[in-house]
Amino acid sequence: MNKASGPTNYDELRGAIAQRHRTLSGRLQQIAEFVLDHPTDVALGTVAEVAQRSGVPPSAIVRFAHALGFGGFTEMQQVFRSRLVAGVAPSYKARLARMKSEEKSVLGRQPAAVLSRFVSEAQSALAALSQSVHARELDAATAILAKARDIYLVGLGGSFPVATHLAYVLRKLGRRVVLLDGTGGSIHEQSHAATRDDALVAISFRNYYTDTARLFAELVGRGVPTISITDSLLSPIAEGASVVFEIQDMPEPALRTLVAPMCLVQALAIGLDLAVD
Amino acid sequence: MNKASGPTNYDELRGAIAQRHRTLSGRLQQIAEFVLDHPTDVALGTVAEVAQRSGVPPSAIVRFAHALGFGGFTEMQQVFRSRLVAGVAPSYKARLARMKSEEKSVLGRQPAAVLSRFVSEAQSALAALSQSVHARELDAATAILAKARDIYLVGLGGSFPVATHLAYVLRKLGRRVVLLDGTGGSIHEQSHAATRDDALVAISFRNYYTDTARLFAELVGRGVPTISITDSLLSPIAEGASVVFEIQDMPEPALRTLVAPMCLVQALAIGLDLAVD
DNA sequence: CATAAAATGAAACGAATATTCTGACCGCCA
DNA sequence: TGGCGGTCAGAATATTCGTTTCATTTTATG
Structure with a gap:
């Protein structure tokens, strides 16, 4: 039964879960909500741990992985782990992207530049608040x-x-x-x-x-x-x-x-x- | 055998390894170099996998963990995993701060402490916003x-x-x-x-x-x-x-x-x- | 209301895991 | 040369893990 393979990266997985959420049955919906809220727990925990924290039996976790097209829990867990390893060194990439968008903020009519401008403005407003x-x-x-x-x-x-x-x-x-x-x-x-x-x-x-x-x-x-x-x-x-x-x-x-x-x-x-x- | 506990966070662990590196014996030095070069592998792999990639038998890995004061490989692995979760979740820092302030609930009840807590929480919320x-x-x-x-x-x-x-x-x-x-x-x-x-x-x-x-x-x-x-x-x-x-x-x-x-x-x-x- | 279908949870299975144990090996000093 | 402390690799073991199975319950359907 290993022929079927589910999503291969975290964003795809989130999309797949959101899409099928309605068609899933009660317990499976409950698990879907948990894994989206606690992706780190899924990445590092065992089936038993995830089951306990989400309040379902372990077998339901495996069924959930099957429903998403994975061969089992371990296979699904790989996707959650890939999110962790991708996020471990985001500082350089993220800073680069941020600096770029801040550079463009001069030209920046693009909505993304507007958002980052308001965010940084809000940051300084908060800093001033706690000081004043x-x-x-x-x-x-x-x-x-x-x-x-x-x-x-x-x-x-x-x-x-x-x-x-x-x-x-x-x-x-x-x-x-x-x-x-x-x-x-x-x-x-x-x-x-x-x-x-x-x-x-x-x-x-x-x-x-x-x-x-x-x-x-x-x-x-x-x-x-x-x-x-x-x-x-x-x-x-x-x-x-x-x-x-x-x-x-x-x-x-x-x-x-x-x-x-x-x-x-x-x-x-x-x-x-x-x-x- | 749980009496001895090693470093509790990744930076401490790196320091401990660097410090004892000279005093360690051949195989253990080899392992030390590997784990510092491939922390993610240690965080997510099994003993057998880490052993194979570093070219040592599994038992040596466990002895390495013992040498650092851990009760076993699993215990040491927790430290490497904490590094992963710290990198991916921007709210991690805020939660830590929140827990600390809740610990000090005696001081934390003063309105000024409450304000600074909400301010720092808002800061991390804004950071997460511009990232997501x-x-x-x-x-x-x-x-x-x-x-x-x-x-x-x-x-x-x-x-x-x-x-x-x-x-x-x-x-x-x-x-x-x-x-x-x-x-x-x-x-x-x-x-x-x-x-x-x-x-x-x-x-x-x-x-x-x-x-x-x-x-x-x-x-x-x-x-x-x-x-x-x-x-x-x-x-x-x-x-x-x-x-x-x-x-x-x-x-x-x-x-x-x-x-x-x-x-x-x-x-x-x-x-x-x-x-x- | 009766029947079928699906979903659920408890338990059991087999596989894989981390750890311990044992005997052999190596360098060192007398 | 012969013993000795320390280290090592590999086998043995006990534990934990993921998965499957199956009886029961719930839900849908006629």
């Missing part, structure tokens, strides 16, 4: 959120994704969140119930939405503790805030990747969750 | 978006911020965008008008929303060109898509920073804008 944010601000913000009954979030326009992400994570962690998105009325109506026992997280970058600024001023006036995430200490949501996170060098709205504020709000939410235990 | 996304896929996706009359976007739950960000940027660039958010009815009603002259960008990660999957299948069936951003080739929005961007190693929903997909959609939008001139 201090522990004192993080601690203060965490304390405010920990005491808050309801957490109000506002971020309009280009900052809306950041607000929705923070809302999502906080809700996952069991917090009561009011996301001010303005649907079905004004954000002022939505925030009417906010008191000094609650908290507001405001996110806004140039050009600042006047709605965000007005709402911020109103809640500050009512004594609501406020955390601002913005790009300047002179922004309309900086003065009066309990804590200000300043994220500098934000590009113009259409060119933002938002990675820095996304990372920050993530850390705020998780840090809050870890702190209250 | 190929120019071919970017070009194909750009071509689809360029031809589209209306661009439909769907991303629910944790992926919603990505969808809103893409919608924002595309609208800034003058594209006609329909963001399927389900407000005021089902997303199926909102997408009723989509035709093969339009395009759909679907974003979904584990656990996949069934609404996203259903909508995706429906529009694919209607012949609408589709770009999928997901975390597995086996995800419900992969099969039938015109282009699939696979972003691997996405953490569990509450711990995602979304930096990789955010960066990708940004590059897609800007790349589209530059390409149509």
